[in-house]
Amino acid sequence: MLDGGGGTARKTYTGEYILEVDDVRKEFPGVVALDNVQLRIRPGTVHALMGENGAGKSTLMKIIAGIYKPDRGEVRFAGEPIDIKTPIDALNSGIAMIHQELNLMNTMTVAENVWIRREPKGRGGLIDHATMRRMTQTLFDDLNIPLDPRATVGDLTVAQKQMIEIAKAVSYSSDVLIMDEPTSALTESEVDHLFTIIRDLKSKGVGIVYITHKMDELFEIADELTVFRDGQYVGTEPASNVTRDDVIRMMVGREITDMFPKIACEIGEPVLEVRNLGRGNEFRNVTFELRAGEILGLAGLVGAGRSEVAEALFGVKPATTGNIVIDGKPVTIGSPTDAMEHGMAFLTEDRKESGCFLILDCLENIQMALVTRDMVTKTGFVQQAKITELVNDYVEKLRIKTPSLGEIVENLSGGNQQKLLIARWLLTNPKILILDEPTRGIDVGAKSEIHRLITQLAGQGVAILMISSELPEVLGMSDRIMVMHEGNVSGFLDRSEADQVSVMKLAAK
Template structure:
């Protein structure tokens, strides 16, 4: 028989859980040197629901999630889990209390296998206390079967695509059987088909009573998967609503505090001579026979599903992985591009797809990141950098792109993913390129910053820059491109003019 004291305690917990939901955040404050990241914010997540957390880059979303996941400690406020005040001292502590997080920047160990990444610190052991690799593979296969993921557990993570790595992250988080699952931009590297697969997984988890905190910049995802949402702006709580009660414009106004009337401010620019022509570019086993041209003032969109090798073509053009055969012609003259420095010497700039692995120098500061491309081409006199000019230009570009940082001496790894992306864009815009290659330029960027970057791209085209823009977001491709080139499994499957292009036509070509 339960004692009156125990019964009263159980009743209090049940009442608190009913009031708070599964997870309650109250009055959380977090300050970093020079930045008040969170100022008295709140959040409540009910069991069996998807709660989207919205806001511009730097609004404090990822900071709060890192507090919930035990990575950061709050300066003030309270976290209650199932109605009970909880202190999360570390990520391991959070996991043990039922909170798992899928980070925006992938946290996998590239030199280990898929199975080893998923079960790290929880590996099954044999009688001798050694890791039972065969059982670990079987456990991974069973987990993948439940999630309908087709991957070899023995594959080394370094061999996987970004999308496949994302699915491994998701599987690892699910394997903890947590009651709270945090997903920070989980679809940033996924195709529409893979996103629908992820949503099927999320719906299954939701049906089992798991509370999911879902961070995204994609409005369509909110309305498709989220039950309710909370908006932060500049580190402050703005409001919480059911996703059924608001429109897309309502959410944007809450996020940015202003109207955004045109997400794709494409203007008709004078189209000039051919700036870049590619003839039968080939890397055996990767892509073959790639031919296209981009004119001055033109934005050529490059679309295709994961595996179409769009990024490989961009890397070949910039000399990251030089082509084995074919020809690159700039301003009518065939050129040899066998390194990034050679590409830059011909007026090319390249924003890579993965800002963490191939873009930012995370341990350096903002100024060093922005100026890294600039000082290799100009502003060097007698072997010395004209630091005053470089600093002034960097500060002006950072301000233009609204990079949120205390100052340019801040270490880049301390910035949000979206602000890291803005730094990369600033780096390349300062080189004043004649040919600009953009691979997923707005990935992880909030809705307000997207519109600003789109305006910048259009302004560059108006100045005569030839732009090759790769994007997995079809509305972006359709809204920004003068022409669209579609790839499928390493070859060009077709071209579409702006006037005739639709999502259906692009997908038909992408799936050929």
């Protein structure tokens, strides 16, 4: 694998473990994130790290990657204690990390992002862009990634950005590679591609720490697994020795009896009617109805236009053709404010780029839509006590793990940030709720709770459009399924006739 003139050459070593963590503790103001945890990674293996949101998985990985400093404990690399003060220390020690939240510069090219701070230099010490592009192309060819090194990152999809992050981490030729939810934005074929890369790295002796909430991935790619719960070490097992139920019990300390608690709800009259909606080359002639109490699943492969339709409906990027009718009346939605005035709410798929305000606290984030809609004001003054009470109710309902409502959102785990956004929109009491990947990055226990909440909302008459890349979620929660392919609606399926095969036939039509 490439070194690229700025990474570390892969080392040779003996011993059972390449990376060992012992007795690590990390405390933040008001919360103990890790309490005496341990982890041991063998070279040439994939070690899955499992646990609910807030269990401490990402915190430990950030300690290993040099982002956080532990309050106590020891990290050993190839048997020797190491003191990792910065991410550069980690990279120089042979440890690279692919973060759950993408860390790319949208205004820079793909090549510039891959080799940032390691750029090849030409005469006069200037960056040699031609050489950098060739290095990137060689790396992409090696990994079979079909991206143009000259492309601007901001023009790419979330899935393409994820592949850049993977390539960037691999370019360091590290001995340990940490992957934090690497498939959250990938299609099934892209996941297969990633697993091919992982198996190649395993064959070269790389130890891979793999954080995921997806059980199917665990059993397909992992050799061993370690489970954390509430910041504490629960246990380590060979993946072949445990079942799905075993892992869930270790993670949540209880049984999860029903992942998709869909109940039969009374389906009412059409609340939202969409006719021939389109926007340039992104999607065209999209026509459907959404009824009160109905959960309409929107399925399709990455690039099918699902999120783009959702953005048009909510006025984030308005449609250029077609009509939208709400409660039988034609409406014009040119902005999110217009959409909210018509009783719509929209949970975006990218919580970091277009959802959370990371530098604000939990209360400010959750109450944002309430104040914007002027729903809880009286004579021009915000009723803050009432808002705080409502926010607290949803923090408890969704089990958002935070020391207080004053905690800065950036300090929460990715899954808890996602639940915070769900709380924000549910507080507006919408009659039309658009959910784009509502359980992405959410642990198995919280998924079941969110699914239960969604079906309860449908029972209260809320019309729900739910976009998901997870077919079991679409099949388990939807009354009907609308499938898109390359910007077009390729078909509809009733719940009674839908299965994975029928959906995929329409998605790949």
